[in-house]
Amino acid sequence: MSRLRPIVVGNWKMNGLKSSVAEFSRITEGYDIGLRAKTDLAICPPFTLLSTFAVVALGSRVLIGGQDCHRSPSGAHTGDVSAEMIADTGATHVIVGHSERRADDLDTNAVVHAKARAARRAGLIAILCIGESEAERDGGKTLEVLETQLAASVPDGATADNLIIAYEPIWAIGSGRTPTLDEIAEAHAHIRHQLVLRFGDEGEDMRILYGGSVKPSNASDILAVENVNGALVGGASLRAVDFLGIAHSYP
Ligand SMILES: O=C[C@H](O)COP(=O)(O)O
Numbered sequence: 609m610s611r612l613r614p615i616v617v618g619n620w621k622m623n624g625l626k627s628s629v630a631e632f633s634r635i636t637e638g639y640d641i642g643l644r645a646k647t648d649l650a651i652c653p654p655f656t657l658l659s660t661f662a663v664v665a666l667g668s669r670v671l672i673g674g675q676d677c678h679r680s681p682s683g684a685h686t687g688d689v690s691a692e693m694i695a696d697t698g699a700t701h702v703i704v705g706h707s708e709r710r711a712d713d714l715d716t717n718a719v720v721h722a723k724a725r726a727a728r729r730a731g732l733i734a735i736l737c738i739g740e741s742e743a744e745r746d747g748g749k750t751l752e753v754l755e756t757q758l759a760a761s762v763p764d765g766a767t768a769d770n771l772i773i774a775y776e777p778i779w780a781i782g783s784g785r786t787p788t789l790d791e792i793a794e795a796h797a798h799i800r801h802q803l804v805l806r807f808g809d810e811g812e813d814m815r816i817l818y819g820g821s822v823k824p825s826n827a828s829d830i831l832a833v834e835n836v837n838g839a840l841v842g843g844a845s846l847r848a849v850d851f852l853g854i855a856h857s858y859p
Pocket residue numbers: 619706776780781782783784819820821822840841842843844
């Protein structure tokens with residue numbers, strides 16, 4: 609097992625109303641001393657719930673993150689939210705480059721790069737997502753795609769304290785399908801290699817999460833794979849029992 613302290617992150621995507629505080633409270637209550645000894649735990653709710661969740665999380669050590677940020681600290685960007693605003697809620701993390709934003713909002717690698725820099729500027733830890741499409745996997749291009757995304761979207765000067773990589777094969781997100789454990793190991797080893805080539809020893813300490821159809825029934829196998837330092841969980845993070853079940857899967 610990796611020596612790096614794992615982190616299990618829940619991405620609530622566009623889900624959650626004020627009434628969801630009860631479910632989030634169950635997560636904070638379930639993050640007991642036994643679980644804290646195993647793993648960090650974070651929830652990234654929609655922007656509308658960030659401040660509320662940050663208050664509910666106080667004292668629980670559950671971490672809070674945004675799901676995206678604008679590259680600028682403030683200004684005329686209607687509808688956008690800056691990294692500084694996210695940090696101001698008490699959040700510590702922000703997801704950048706999720707494939708849904710790369711697809712829906714045309715976030716290129718250059719844009720993701722700028723957002724990761726913005727996260728650092730605001731003192732947030734960026735959870736930077738990369739991953740191949742099904743056509744790219746079928747075409748044998750997975751490792752090449754990951755390499756290109758890493759080179760173009762991870763900023764210089766990134767450290768293990770301000771950057772987490774999340775490997776999410778696009779075809780595995782919300783589909784119930786996952787790569788084989790060998791395929792996950794291969795992708796994570798490649799990401800680790802690229803990080804070490806670029807950042808030296810610092811690259812050894814950067815956490816690499818797996819995301820895509822993680823659930824309580826497959827978490828223990830996936831989380832045991834070499835260089836998998838945690839998970840980015842979508843659908844299964846919406847219910848405390850499932851999310852805590854995944855976090856408990858660590859040996
Ligand atoms: O950010 C989370 C990922 O997109 C994974 O979503 P999923 O667990 O619903 O497949």
